[in-house]
Amino acid sequence: MTKNNFIEETVNKILQLRFVVNYRRMWPYVKPVWFRALCSMLICIPIGSLDAVIALALKPYMDLVMVEKSVASPWYIPIGIVAFTSIQGGLKYLSSYLSTWVGGRITNGLKFDLFKKLLTFPTSFYDKRNSGDVVFQFNNQADLACTGLLDNLSVFTQRIFSSISLVCVLFYNSWQLALIAVVVLGCAFAPVAKLQKRIKSVMDKTVVADASIITAYNEVFAGNKTITSYNLSKHEENKFAWILKNVFNLRIKMVQKTQWLSPMMHVIVSVGIAAAIGYGSHLIMSGQITSGNFVSFITALILLYTPVKNIGNNLNAVQFSFFSIERIFELLDSVPEIRNREDAKVMDREHSRIQFVDVNFEYVQNVPVLKNINLDIRKGETVALVGNSGGGKTTIVNLLPRFYDVKSGAILIDGTDIRNYTLESLRQNIAVVFQDNFLFSGTIKENILLGNESASDEQINKAIKMAYLEDFIATLKEGLNTQIGERGILLSGGQKQRVAIARAFLKNAPILILDEATSALDNKAEAIVQKAIDNLMQDKTVFVIAHRLSTVQNANKIVVINQGEVVEVGSHEELIQIENGQYKTLYDMQFKKQETAV
Secondary structure, three states, X not given: OOHHXXXXXXXXXXXXXXXXXXXXXXXXXXXXXXXXXXXXXXXXXXXXHOHHHHHHHHHXXXXXXXXXXXXXXXXXXXHHHHHHHHHHHXXXXXXXXXXXXXXXXXXXXXXXXXXXXXXXXXHHHHHOOOHHHHHHHHHHHHHHHHHHHHHHHHHHHHHHHHHXXXXXXXXXXXXXXXXXXXXXXXXXHHXXXXXXXXXXHHHHHHXXXXXXXXXXXXXXXXXXXXXXXXXXXXXXXXXXXXXXXXXXXXXXXXXXXXXXXXXXXXXXXXXXXXXXXXXXXXXXXXXXXXXXXXXXXXXXXXXXXXXXXOHHHHHHHHHHHHHHHHHHHXXXXXXXXXXXXXOOEOOOOOOOEEEEEEEEEOOEOOEOOEEEXXXXXXXXXXXXXXXXXXXXXXXXXXXXXXXOOOOEEEEEEOOEEHHHXXXXXXXXXXXXXXXXXXXXOOEHHHHHHHHOOOOOHHHHHHHHHHOOOHHHHHOOOOHHHOXXXXXXXXXXXXXXXXXXXXXXXXXXXXXXXXXXXXXOOOHHHHHHHHHHHHHXXXXXXXXXXXXXXXXXXXXXXXXXXXXXXXXXXXXXXXHHOOXXXXXXXXXXXXXXXXXXXX
């Protein structure tokens, strides 16, 4: 054996072992439904075995009726064939029902665990992927895995026992012809072993291409206004046409790499049938077998070879099933970058001090975003982060609830590194109001209750009042039970912000982050939302990011961030006195713009 052949054989054995291991790992999902799964497989035994009935029945019928032309013809044979075929049809229906039921339950189990896993990934995971990748990997892969697994197990079980029963018929009629048939059958299966390596790379590319189709639909749905306003329909059409062309080319490549198998098997099988006919004629003429033996043999041989000729059509589904199972368990085995430490402790609700100590951070390796950030915030203080866009303000507040982890340095709450707190307790003590808050499909009440699902009606009403939502809700026919559409599409920007603020009120976390919560609103909406924010900020430690400096003049501490560094810290009165200071420059620019506007 050459070195290359040894390596190739070793790789193939490793791949086969991985498939076995992955199928074993499917057992926890099969275990709750094992009895029905077993019944589904057991039913396949008689379904396959009954294929031999017709071939076996033709021998006495041929010998007595067609050759001897006996009056005592076996009248029961046609009735028996119909009866057995009816039984086989009923069993096939029952097997299909059980397979669908079991497959649905296993698929749901996989999808639920994949969804749970998806919820554990940090923000950086979503930064690197598009929506199509996520939908395909965490939803469609489970369908491909289970459908391929169960359907092919059923088909193979049926064909195994069909083959066994038919081979028995072959040997019953003529052991000489049966040997020829078995040798040819082995030759027909030989090329299958080489097929897996040929299609692996195409399968990888096909998954990416299929995911891009889902992404295209999602982008049209989410960006329909932008597409319409910029007349991008043609652009989107061209992009989608390119995606479809790519998918089409991959499908053709898959056909080129796999579908040669079926015609080749047709040729090999025809050789087997021709050899059986040729040698069978000799056996008949020499009296070693009867005409009934020969007809029964040929019928069994054709029934045996027919599924073999079409095996190439099923192989793609088998390979995709293996491929999907591997991908699923790769996802389930992956370890999120941000997770609880083994000795993590629960964070207390009360805190007295938050510190950023020499914090450095980067999204892309060796491209610093934050450089040596040092901040000291006392309980109940309001800290405003200001500066030019892209300076790192949002990144600083995103590190506090551990949307990302620092590269070096530490963020401390009461002297304890936040990485030593459990994620659940840390985030339970932090409420965030974003610039564009995400609202879930459902009612206004359901979205507000996300802050505290066990809140009483009194608490809900207080949150609504403090968020200045009372007048708006009073105008709605369904009130709090009004459906707001996907992503709150039926609400204005100011209304969405106030629903998010009411949600934060119910959470009642001691630490509050306001990430440009009013920057996308007009003056009237901003005035109302700002009142709601003022209510929300009471008795909390607050981090505010704002472009409009007029909204943060009363902050206890204003931190000016530029190019990822803290350049100035102080109150409004202190910073405005610094000649040529960055805060004073920003403030004067905004003040002059306001004067010009007036």
